[in-house]
Amino acid sequence: MYVNVPAPAACPGCQQPLRHVVLEGHYAKAVQVELCAACHLVWFDAFESVRLSGLGWVQLLRAMLQQPVSQAVLPPKMACVRCHSALVGVHNQTRFGHSAAMECRQGHGQLQTFTLLLAERGLLRAVLPVDRSSLAAEGRVFQCLQCGAADHAPQAKECVYCESPLLMVDVPRLASALLVRHGDVLQLEPDANPLALSCRGCGQSLNPTAQTQCPNCDHGVAWSDLASVRPLLDAVEPLLLAQQPREARPWGTRLRERQGDPRETQFYRFLKHANLVSPAQENASLHPEEAPPDLGWSTVWQLLVLVLVVLFTMATCRG
Ligand SMILES: [Zn+2]
Ligand SMILES: [Zn+2]
Ligand SMILES: [Zn+2]
Ligand SMILES: [Zn+2]
Incomplete structure (x- = not known):
């Protein structure tokens, strides 16, 4: 030292x-x-x-x-x-x-x-x-x-x-x-x-x-x-x-543990940076076993399409 x-x-x-x-x-x-x-x-x-x-x-x-x-x-x-x-x-x-x-x-x-x-x-x-x-x-x-x-x-x-x-x-x-x-x-x-x-x-x-x-x-x-x-x-x-420090672990242990984790990809970091990761999705990738039912992208798109269809129908009915 x-x-x-x-x-x-x-x-x-x-x-x-x-x-x-x-x-x-x-x-x-x-x-x-x-x-x-x-x-x-x-x-x-x-x-x-x-x-x-x-x-x-x-x-x-x-x-x-x-x-x-x-x-x-x-x-x-x-x-x-x-x-x-x-x-x-x-x-x-x-x-x-x-x-x-x-x-x-x-x-x-x-x-x-x-x-x-x-x-x-x-x-x-x-x-x-x-x-x-x-x-x-x-x-x-x-x-x-x-x-x-x-x-x-x-x-x-x-x-x-x-x-x-x-x-x-x-x-x-x-x-x-x-x-x-x-x-x-x-x-x-x-x-x-x-x-x-x-x-x-x-x-x-x-x-x-x-x-x-x-x-x-x-x-x-x-x-x-x-x-x-x-x-x-x-x-x-x-x-x-x-006496050894309790948290002492060999080098590279953390790196090996995180292999195969989707959160370690550049794409995930980009989504997170753009605030495109919902807390539910983040939790799902953290704890896949206790993830809540997915209310992700497809649900949002379906709702959006439904709203557009309703608006379009209302507009054509008036016309
Ligand atoms: Zn002095
Ligand atoms: Zn002295
Ligand atoms: Zn003395
Ligand atoms: Zn004694």
């Missing part, structure tokens, strides 16, 4: 070159983004759709995982990567709640942190008390997804270091978002569990699209860091690559 690659722009956070990434959107449309893994920032050009296929999400998350924890402190003011004018904060209302981004006033695009981008797409959720106990049982601590900071007050909603909302990966939502390609949900066997992940409490196999708690040991599925996502990406990627 040929993709027009612009010159690398500088990251508005650290001024290092942004990484250009081409992601698969819905129906294999290419979505181009630029990101800085060190600052956990993504830049979307104006009008660039964020509707990614499952494979697009795998590609984006893998690029994000180059540096799972960002130590970068973002400057309070950041500039557009295209025109270098100051970006302004905007709040978006999405179906998953509020989200924020930085936008260029000239319409060049939007800058988002990884956390806010994932939250906007509904892939993150609020922290529950049970999450903290699950993490404690695993010997982990709750981390800010954006900057990795760990010492937060139990009721804190925002990270005191980077001011990002404190959220966790919504594992069933993410797993479901990953299982889509070519506009279709992946067709899986009803009882298959191809994304099986093992419970961090007892090792039992869990289905990440549906189970948030282990039925065997009650341990919760709690992912408060980006690195937890990696085994899910490894499990889903081969399934996505194997």
Whole structure:
């Protein structure tokens, strides 16, 4: 696939070159983004759709995982990567709640942190008390997804270091978002569990699209860091690559199907152009088996001749 690659722009956070990434959107449309893994920032050009296929999400998350924890402190003011004018904060209302981004006033695009981008797409959720106990049982601590900071007050909603909302990966939502390609949900066997992940409490196999708690040991599925996502990406990627578009048909199929169809002749096209094809006739050639009785040309001619005969008779009678 040929993709027009612009010159690398500088990251508005650290001024290092942004990484250009081409992601698969819905129906294999290419979505181009630029990101800085060190600052956990993504830049979307104006009008660039964020509707990614499952494979697009795998590609984006893998690029994000180059540096799972960002130590970068973002400057309070950041500039557009295209025109270098100051970006302004905007709040978006999405179906998953509020989200924020930085936008260029000239319409060049939007800058988002990884956390806010994932939250906007509904892939993150609020922290529950049970999450903290699950993490404690695993010997982990709750981390800010954006900057990795760990010492937060139990009721804190925002990270005191980077001011990002404190959220966790919504594992069933993410797993479901990953299982889509070519506009279709992946067709899986009803009882298959191809994304099986093992419970961090007892090792039992869990289905990440549906189970948030282990039925065997009650341990919760709690992912408060980006690195937890990696085994899910490894499990889903081969399934996505194997998925073919549903409507894909070999070349020439349509041509062969239309052979012997009267509508494919030049004469038919001429009649249609001159408005000489009645809807009934068109329908008859489309569905010969359910065509209504023919009230075509012969009937019209017969009526016309009849009318002429009547008029002629009336004229001669008067005379
Ligand atoms: Zn950066
Ligand atoms: Zn701009
Ligand atoms: Zn933080
Ligand atoms: Zn378990």
